[in-house]
Amino acid sequence: MAKIVSGNVAGTGKGRQAGGGDPVNRLGLTARDYEGEKSTLCPGCGHEIATKQIVRALWEMSVEPYRIVKISGIGCSSRTPSFFAGRAHGFNGIHGRMPGLATGIAAANRELLPIGISGDGDTAAIGIGQFIHLIRRNVRMIYVMEDNGVYSLTKGQFSPTADIGSTLKDGSINDQEPVDCCSLAILLGCPYVARSFSGDPVQLLALLKGAIAHNGMAFVHVLSPCVTFNDHEGSTKSYKRIREAACPVHRIEFVPAEVAAKEPDRARRDGRDGTPRELHLADGSFFRLDPLEEGYDPGDRARALERIAAAARDGRLLTGLLYYEPNRLDMNRMLNLVEEPLANLPPGKTRPGREVLDEIMQTFK
Amino acid sequence: MAKIVSGNVAGTGKGRQAGGGDPVNRLGLTARDYEGEKSTLCPGCGHEIATKQIVRALWEMSVEPYRIVKISGIGCSSRTPSFFAGRAHGFNGIHGRMPGLATGIAAANRELLPIGISGDGDTAAIGIGQFIHLIRRNVRMIYVMEDNGVYSLTKGQFSPTADIGSTLKDGSINDQEPVDCCSLAILLGCPYVARSFSGDPVQLLALLKGAIAHNGMAFVHVLSPCVTFNDHEGSTKSYKRIREAACPVHRIEFVPAEVAAKEPDRARRDGRDGTPRELHLADGSFFRLDPLEEGYDPGDRARALERIAAAARDGRLLTGLLYYEPNRLDMNRMLNLVEEPLANLPPGKTRPGREVLDEIMQTFK
C-alpha cells in the first residue's frame, strides 16, 4: 500500500495544526503538499496568484493528490501546472488542444479530477473549437482560463479577449469585438460558469472550491493580468482597470460538505443584508450567495447573458458564479460507461471470448 | 472590353420581358444566367431549394456575375456553389476552412461579393473556430449555412446542430446540447443574422437580398432538410418538424434601393396590421418588418438572444431577421486598406523605390 497519510482530519477543510507544524487537511497534508516547482513567472504575474488559489482550494477541499490531473496547452498560463500539485500527474500538451486531451483523460479514468489550465489565446484563439465542443460534451473537469488579453509567451500580441479600444505597449489599438468566454460557455450550456480576478483571491478561492465540488464541467474565467505586457495605462486588462470594472454579482461563501452536513440549517440562520441564497453542489456542499447585483439569477441562462452584456455596455465586468445548472448529463453518463475506470479494466473485461469471435465469424460465412 | 450586356434595365429588380424572351434584370441578364451546372443533389434536398433562392436573389439584385465569388468547404451543402452563378468564380476548398479563404479573398479584392456556403458540420464542427473569428473580423460577405443536423456527405452522422433527443435512422439518439449558430453569431456581434427554412422560400429570398444589400458580414442560417438521412420521424430537422417549429419574427418584405429611391415614403404608407417597421440597409434598400413575435427587436442583442432561447424552450424556432446592426466596422476598414483592390495594385504601388531600401539600409549600418 502506498504511504498516503490519511489520518489527522481537518474537519472544516480549513486545516488544523498537526503537532505544532503546518496546518493539515483531512488527508493530513499541508498546503505545501499541494505546491509544485518554484514558479518561473514574472513577479506579480496574475497567473501566479491564480495558481496560489488553486493550491489552496485543492488543499482545503482535501483532494487526494493522486486523483488530480493537471492538463494545459501552451502559454505562460499553461506553464503553471508545474507550479501546483507537484504530487499529481500533469500533461502540458500543445497549443489549444487541452480540451481534447482532458476529454480522453476523463473518459479513460472517471475517478480522476482533471484540472485544465489555459490562457485566453490558448482557449479563445486556436482552441476555441475544442473549448466549445468540450462544453457540449460536459466533461467532468475544472477548466481555468487565465485571461490577460494578450499572448504573453509570444511577447504580448492581442488575443481574442482583448477589448475594443485596448492598446498594446507599442500603441496598437484593438478594434475587433472580444470573445466573452463566459457568455459563450453559458450560451452553450456549460453547467458551471464563474468569473473572478487574480486581484480578488477570496472570491476566486470560493469559486474554485465550488468547481471541485461540482459534478460536470466547471469553467472558471480568471482575469489574470500580465505585468510585463498588458498592465500599462491604456490596457483594459490591467490590474487597475479590472479592479475598477469588476462587479461581483454576489458576496459568495462556500460551505463545504462536512460543515453543511453537521449544521444543516446554518445557512438559513446565517442570513445577512438582502436575501442570501443557497446553491447546492454535487458533493453536498453549498454556496451561500448574498446578492450584490440585484436580482441576478445564476439559474437563468438567457437572463444571465443579458445581464452580463448590459453590464459590459456600462464598462462593468460581472464576476462571481454567473451560471449554474446542477442537472446536466455529463459525458461519462452520456457515454454510458461502466463504473470502473476504463484504464483499469482487466483484459478479461475488454477482450470478448473465443465464442464471440466464432459467433461473429458465422455472420460472414 | 468584355461583352457584358448592361442594357435593358429591369427597374424593380423583379425583371421585365426582354423582347418576349425570359425576363431580364437591370444588367439584361435572365435568371438562367445565374444558374450553374445541373445539380447532383438528391431530389427534394433542402440545399437545392436554398440554391434556387440564391440564384433568384442574385438575379433580382442584379449583381454582376464577375463580382460574385462562391466559396465553400466540404459537404453536400458545400457542393452547391457548382449549381449557381455559373458565370462567377468559385472556390470549393477544404472542410471547415471556408471562412479563412473568404477572409483572404475579401481582403485581396474588396470589390468582390463573396458568398460562402457551408453546412452545419462544416461550420459548427470542424469549422467553428474560423466561423467565430470570421465574425470577429466582420468580413464583408454572405455566409449561408445550410443546416440539416447531420453530416450528409459522409452518410448521416449527427452534427453539432442536432437537437437533444433527435434520432438517426439507426435509432441512435443525440444527447448533446446543440450549437445554435444564430445565437452564437449574435453573441459575437455579427451585424446581420438571419434564419430561414428551405420550406419558406419567400422569407429566405428576402433575407438573401438583404444580405446582398448589407455591408459587412451577413450570416444566413437556412434549415435545409436532408431527405436521405434526416427527414424521418424522430428527426427534429425534418421538413415536417421544421415547418411546425418555425416561427417568423416578422412578416418581411425587402424593398430594393431603386424602389426606395423612387418612392421614399411608400414604406410608411404601406403599413398593415400591427406596427410595420423599416430597417435600412447599406445600399439604400430597406426591410419592411411587420411583427409576428410581439416586440421582437432585431436591434437588441441581448434581448434577441433571450427571445430565441425562450422560444426554443417551447420548441419554437424563431426565423427571420434575428439581429441587425448597421454600423459595425468591417474588416477592410479595420485593415485601413487603400480603395483599389490589393489584387490589382501595380508594382509601382507595391514595391517601394530604391531610395527606400537605401534609407532602411542606413539604419543597419
Add this chain to the structure above:
Amino acid sequence: MSGIGQAVEGGKTRSAEKLVNNFSIQVATVNGTGSQSSNSILMRAIFEMGIPVSGKNLFPSNIYGMPTWFTIRLSERFYFARESVKEFDLLLAMNPATAMDDLAPMKPGSCVIYDEPMGLRDRRDDLVFYPVPFAKLAAEACPDTKLRRFVVNCVSVGVVARLLGIEQAACDKAVRLQFEGRVKAIELNSAAIRAGMDYAAAHLEKRDRLYVERRDLTRGMILIDGNTACALGCIFAGCTLMAWYPITPASSICERFIEYARKYRSDARTGKLTCALIQAEDELAALAIVLGAGWAGARAMTATSGPGVSLMAEGAGLGFYTEIPAVIFDVQRAGPSTGLPTRTSQQDLLKLATLSHGDTRHPILIPSNMAECFDFSVQAFDIAERIQTPVFVMLDLDLGMNPWISGPFAYPEKPMDRGKVLTERDLEKMKTFDRYRDVDGDGIPFRTLPGTRHPLAAYMTRGTSHNEKAQYTERAAEYRAMLDRIARKFETARHLVPPPIIERPAGATAAIVAYGSSRPAVEEARDRLRERHGIETAYMLIRGYPFSDDVERFLLEFPGAYVVDQNRSGQMAALLRMHFPGASAVLRPVLHYTGIAIDARTIVEQILAQEGERT
C-alpha cells in the same frame, strides 16, 4: 423471341470455348438505388456456389443519382485483384448515362445484359446482347411503387443468375444474409430475383460462353471488408476508447466498431459499455482525445483518411515525443487534397512514416488481406503500448471498403501486452522513478498512469524538451540524449512490427517488392510473368515499418527489385532509399495512380518494359 437475345451476326464472335468460373462481371448502376445490396447479393450467391470471388465497388463522391460500377471477379485460382480496369466478360448495364462508355471497351464476343429501352444492341455488332424490360418486371414483382426503384437491381441479379447458372438457393441465402431477418425486404428481393430468373428462362436464349458451376473452394471461408475486419480487431484488442470524425473511406471502421462494441462490449447485467465511443468535432480533437486516453491508460484508437492525417500532424508529434500509445488507422483515398474521396491509393505512406514537424518517426503496420487487417489491428495496440508511441495501421479504400474472401479470423492467442506500466505495487519496491530513463537498454522507459496511488508515481508529461525525470530542460546534452533514446526505441520497434513475407523461388531473376492492397495483383502478376513470359520472380511483401533487417537483406540479394507503389512518386521506393542507401540503385518503381485498384496487367507491363530496357 424476336428482338430478344439477338444472334451476333457476321461470325464476329468466334465460337469460343466455355469460360467457367473465371471471368469478370461489371454491373453499371446509379447510386442511391439499392444497387449496393443487389451487388452484394450477386457476389455472395457466387460465393455460396463455392467459387472464389472478389468485388470492387467504384462509387461516386455523392449520395444519389450518379454512376456506380461494381465489378465481380470469379477466379478458381483465387485471384482477387481486378482482372482489368476496363474490359469485362459480362456487362450488366442499368445506367443509361454511362452505357455507351461502358460498352466501348468490351472485348468482342463478350456479353451485355441491359435495360431494354437503352437499345444498346444496335451499337455494336460483335457482342452478345440480352435486352431485358427491367421496369416492367420490377413493376410485376413489386406492387408498391415507392419501393420499385430499389428492387429493379435485384431483378437483374435474377437474370444474371439464370444466364450464368447461379442456383436459386444460393441467391436466396445471399438475400437472407443481406437483409438479416428483415422479413419484408427478404421476401421482396427474393421475389424480384425470381422474376428475373423466370424472365430469363422464358425469354433469353443463352448465347454467351460464361458459366458458373458449383465448386467447393470457399468452404469455411468468410466474405468481409477490411474496415469491418479492423473494427473486429479493435474489439478483440480490448480497445477501450474510440474517438473519430467521419471521413470516407475510414468511417466504417468506427461505425462497425460502435455496432460491435454496443453488442459485445457492454456489461451483460448493466448494459454499460467497457469502451468510450466519442464522435469528435474534427480530427485534431479526435487524436487529442485518443492521446489523453492513451496517456491515462486506456487502449485508444481513431480512424481517418488523408485530410484527417494532415490535421493529425501536430498531435502525432506530441504523441511521439511524450511517448503515448495510440492506434491510428489511415484508410487511404486518392489525394492530393480532397482529391477523389471514393477512390483508392497508397499515397500516405511517406506521410505516416514521418508525420509532424521536427524529427518524428512512426511505426506503421500494413495489412494486405482480411486476416491481417484483423491480426494487425490487435497487434497495433500491443506495439503501441510496448513502444509507447502512436502506431499507424495503413489500409486503403480497396482493402477497407471492398468485400474480400478470407479464412475465418484466428482468436488472438497472445495475452495483451500492456507495456511497461508501473503499478502502485511496483513502485513500493522502488526508490526512484524516472519516467524517461532507459532501464532495460531497449530504449523504452517505464510509465505510471495518473490515478496511481503512490507518491513516486506522479510526473509531468510535456511536449517541450524534457530530461529523464520528465523535467523541462534546455540543456543540449539532455535534449540530445532523449532523441537518441527514442531512436533506440525505434530499433526495438523494428523487431515488433510484422516481418515481411519473402519468397525466393529457384531461378528468380528479378524481384518484386509490394505492400498492402497491391498483394493480389502482384501475386497474379508473378504467375503471369512465370507462365507467359518465363520470368521467375522473387517476392517481398512489406508489412511493417520501421523496416526489419530482412528487408534490406532481401534488397541486396537481387540485381533489380521492382517496387510496386499505388502512388505517383514511388513512396515505398523513396522510403526504402532513405533507409537503405546501399540498395537504392537497384529499386525500380512500378507506379499506378488512377484511383482504381491496381491490376496484374499494369504490373506485368511495366516490368516487361523495364526488363526490356535492362537487356
Add this chain to the structure above:
Amino acid sequence: MSGIGQAVEGGKTRSAEKLVNNFSIQVATVNGTGSQSSNSILMRAIFEMGIPVSGKNLFPSNIYGMPTWFTIRLSERFYFARESVKEFDLLLAMNPATAMDDLAPMKPGSCVIYDEPMGLRDRRDDLVFYPVPFAKLAAEACPDTKLRRFVVNCVSVGVVARLLGIEQAACDKAVRLQFEGRVKAIELNSAAIRAGMDYAAAHLEKRDRLYVERRDLTRGMILIDGNTACALGCIFAGCTLMAWYPITPASSICERFIEYARKYRSDARTGKLTCALIQAEDELAALAIVLGAGWAGARAMTATSGPGVSLMAEGAGLGFYTEIPAVIFDVQRAGPSTGLPTRTSQQDLLKLATLSHGDTRHPILIPSNMAECFDFSVQAFDIAERIQTPVFVMLDLDLGMNPWISGPFAYPEKPMDRGKVLTERDLEKMKTFDRYRDVDGDGIPFRTLPGTRHPLAAYMTRGTSHNEKAQYTERAAEYRAMLDRIARKFETARHLVPPPIIERPAGATAAIVAYGSSRPAVEEARDRLRERHGIETAYMLIRGYPFSDDVERFLLEFPGAYVVDQNRSGQMAALLRMHFPGASAVLRPVLHYTGIAIDARTIVEQILAQEGERT
C-alpha cells in the same frame, strides 16, 4: 588593489601571445533585465571598430528571470559560426545561478569578469578574474532605483570595453543606434557604460591577452537578423497580404513586416495601406487566408515554425492541388512537438518538401545568409506566382533571430513576375479558356482572377479531382493527367529555385554538402581541414528544392560526400537519396542536434572520424 584583478598563481596561465580581434566572449545574464540591449550594444561597438563580429543569443522559453547567454565572436577571417559551444576566451558572468556551470569549461588562461558578490575567483586558479561591484556601480550611475536593474548590464559593457580596448565613441554610437532617438535611454545607458569604463580604468589591471584593435573590415556593411531581412524582402517583393499567428522564432518576420509596411507601404496622402495585415486565430486560418488572397490575386505570405507547419499540412495540399501561389516562411526551432522553442535546428526540411497527405511536393528556398534572406524572399513570390504553388522559405532560429553581418541588400532589379494571369484583354483574344491546360509545355497553366470582367474568365477551383476545364472528375485518365502535369510543373520549378553554390578546388578528395545556417560553420571547417589536416574539400551549398541537375552531377563526381544536417535523422541526406538513388551510397551524414547552432569543430571531428574509417 587588494582583491581586484588577482594575479593568477602558480604559473598556470602561460604567458601566451596577444589575441587580437579573434576570440569569443560569452555573456551570461538573466532574461528580462535588458541584457538583450546591452549585448547588442557590445556587439555593435565591436562592429563599429571595423571588426567582423557575430552574435548568438541563447535564451529561454520564458519571459523573465531565467538564464540567458549571448556569445560574441570576433573574427578577422569572417568566421560567423560559433567558435565553440562551451569554451570562450572571455566570460562575463552576471548570473549567479549559472556561474559555476559557465565557469567549468573555460580554458586555462581565459578570462572572467564577474559580479563581485559571486566570489568566483576562489573556484579556479587557472583563469584571469576581474571581480566588479556591479550593483554599486549601477547605483551610482542610475539614481532611479526602478531602472537600475536595466542598466547593470551596460555597466558591464563598459568594463569589457575598457579591458579589451573598445573605444568609447564606438560604444556611444552603438547606444544611439540601439535606442534610436530615445534620449533618456541613451543618456542613461551611456552613463552606465562610462561608469564601467571608469571603474575598469581605475581598478582593473589588464592581465589577459585579449585585445580589440580598430580595423577597416566592416565598412559599408550592415548588422541585421534574418527575420528582419525576410520582412524587408517581403516589403520589396510587393507582398500585399500577410496573415500570421505568433510563434517563436518566426513572429519577428511578421512584426518587422508590420512596422515596415506601416511606414513604407502606406499611401502618402491617405495613410491607407497597400498591404493587409491580419493576425489570424491560428495557423490553419493563417494559411487559409493566404490561399484565399493568393487565389484572388494578392501576393500573400505567412510565417511560422514547426507546430504551425504541422497545422498547415492540409492547407498546403490544397494550395498544391488547386495551384495557388503562396509564400510560407518556416523559421525552424528544435522539435519534436513543442520541443525547444528558443533553440535552432533544421528539422523540418523533409516535412516542407512533402507537406500534406497524398502525393504533394513543395518548392523550398533555403537562404544561408542575410543577403539571401532578402533576395530569396523577393524571389519566393515570383516563383510562387510563376509556378502557381505554395513556396516555402526555410530559415532557422540561428539565421532568423541572431544578428549577422552582411553587405547591404541589393535592390531587386528584375521586374516582378506575376506569372500566367489572363486579363480581360487577353481573354478577348481567346475562344476558350481552360484553367488547367498545359498550353506552353512547361506544366504551368493559365489562371484568371476573380473579378475579371469577361464571360470566359470564371471557373471553379476545387480541392477535389478536376480536369483541364476545372470540372470535377472521377475519370482515371483525367485524374492521372492532372498529377502528371503538376509533376511537369515541378520540373520547371527546378530551374527557377536558386541553384547550388559549388566549389571544386583542385585536389579535393572529399566533398561537403550543406544548406542554410550551416554555411559559416562548414566554410570554416573546410579551412581547418585544409590548413590543419591537409584535406582539401569540394563544396556544395544547396539553396533550393526541387534539386537542380547540378546537385546530382556534383554528388556523382565524388566518391564520398559529407552531408551536414542540423537534425537527428539526416534529412537532407534522406531527400537526396530519394531523388538520386545513384548517388545514395556515397552520402555520409554529419549530424548535429543539440538545439545550439553547429560549429566548425563538430563538422571537422565527424569528417575526420569517417575519413579515418574510409582509409
